[in-house]
Amino acid sequence: MRVSTRTAAATVFPAAALLAGPSMAVPVGPLLSHQAALALDGAATAWILTSTALVLLMTLPGLALFYGGMVRRKNIIATLAHSTAALAIVTVLWFIAGYSLSFGTGPASINGFIGGFEALLINGVRIDTAHSLAPALPEMLWIAYQLTFAIITPALIAGAFAERMKFSASLLFFGLWHLIVYAPICHQVWGGGYLGSMGVLDFAGGAVVHVNAGIAGLVCALVLGPRHGFGRDNMAPGNLAYTAIGTGLLLVGWLGFNAGSAWTADGIAAAAAFNTILAAAAAALGWMIVEWIDHRRPTLLGLLSGLVGGLVGITPAAGFVDPKGAFLIGAISGPACYAGAVWLKRALKYDDSLDAFGVHGVGGIVGALLTGIFATTAINPVAEGATVLKQAIGLVAVIAWSGVGTFVVLMICKYTTGLRVTKEQEIEGLDYTQHGETIHP
Template structure:
């Protein structure tokens, strides 16, 4: 354990060292900054949205995932969301924000940002990021942090019930630096995909396809849970999952409508589109499930809601409500196919359907953004192109897939990936954390 701790500390120093070296002598305005002209209404909305999106991870996602695992793994599953929040927050301050949204001379050809804003050097109450000129930069940093937090937490749904907690910590640390920050920069931070015209209003590619593909790779590398396909692995508490879904749904309004970065008409249509798509996807998922299994389930309704929320994310502020309806009604069945039929066909164990819902839903939404984006809703929609959307997805899939595999190999040969067979059977709550949930 001491050696593992020293290794993690050394890795942290390697990341932090260049950041210290790159610190400017004075807090002068950086290349990505401008003088702040405060928009108070928009700032108030983004403050609210920041709280809403943070709520999505803890307790929203924690309860959503925690209710779907077996009783013996509830604490371990909630611990993943909690650990992701803590680790990513500190990394974001140290270097993640700079790598994601920095555009200084250290930026690497549109693939990853520079280190000029490491440790938030140069950020003051009077600076604003050029992407959100009406907001204090500190607020912009906080809002974007909440997206960075939930993305690796989503991946945990794929490797739930069998990964070592030490491995999940190292995974979250490396994945934020190697996968999330570069993709965020490429799409949102001035990188090549965004500049090329790939549209992603609130994170269809950056958050959902990214985490979904990573989850698929993790599920394949870790292998199936003991007893998969034989033992009863039904959710232990669907009430937890329902409460988590409600928290995710409400928080998603900050996720999507907040991505307008202003309290304006685009935020308003994004909010309506989010609600409409979620409802349509719940109907679509349930219709297919009812036909397939001859009965509807609460879990199906809840999963359909999340599928619609994922599907509309890249398009929320770019399409009209008719487009949102079609994205939702198609996302539900598509995600059902990914979570049920594809998983059964290929026999991989994506424990909580991170790929089936977030990967598939994000892809469907991103492609349909190119179909339904409207310049009448948002002038950016005039440049929508299905081919560009597909090529952008392929780039994100490749970066996420390869980067995730490399990180998992690092974890495998350092901390180790899986708990022992005996520990998995006993449950991760007790064997990893020494805690249990009593009846």
């Protein structure tokens, strides 16, 4: 599970013998400071292998289809390309430096703000080493599982700048943002940094993934400005069937996202899995009810968006709360995300194309704060000492780092590749003008 410090991790999982399933000791040679001797737990390894595949599924094809169906037909290919490019760029950068900057704890790490350089190019990692945060898993698997979280986070941001950012700018943005924004925040919360050490709880990515991406999306929307015709032209989704399929894939993949963050196949993983499904359902109903009252009819897009809002809201709390807490988090997250995606955007007149901030930013903030209320030691002993104040301090730190870092990255892109396509290219559509491809009728 995501815990506050490496010491806490060792307390919860002091040895492979405490984990479910058979284990076997593997001889190891000299290890780096961030590594521990591997005592392999077969059941845990099998579950995290499965979870890695499930979380990877969330980006491709899950998020790609979810976002692709919500844009206009002339921009579907370009939107699918964002998720694909994010996967490719982040994977290579994770190998080069991202993993070390996120989870390294060597002498080059800086006061709990960012990791060290000892694992650049995955240096020192072998099939018989383990990270000290997950001593029962092969470190190669730990690296792969954490990579899937790093991949989907910048891909989520693309929902805010869809239909108007240059593809070249998005490539540079994904790479710089991963190193400048994601890696430090990941280290600060999950990798032994100062936020985790002070007791900020984030079971599976409410702050690291969703608030981080949501705030970045809001900054992108404000810096790029609205799409041409925003508020005037019909910008209805081009294919809601794609969005429905993508949502289903996200729901299934989210079980690896949340239940996988228990890092073993145990009761906490089971609670996280059930809590995830329950909160998503409660949020979908909550969004639908508010939308029905507000617009006098429920929509499929609303149900799908509410379901995702519930998944976002439960993410920081999934392995810390009981089902009653999960239900309340979902029931609150659905209407809160509706307010963020509809009322707030309408009031402030910014163009967050696919509601990256309205769903992921708002849902992540709501879920993180409610974790401080509903976390219980009856589910997870790490929940002891959880408070709303600690959660709020963590959120302020993540929001500040993400907001400032994202603005810096956008300015670099602006003065190198440029940010936006031309008005003529935007009107014609990014599928053809950026990729030379179209979806035929």
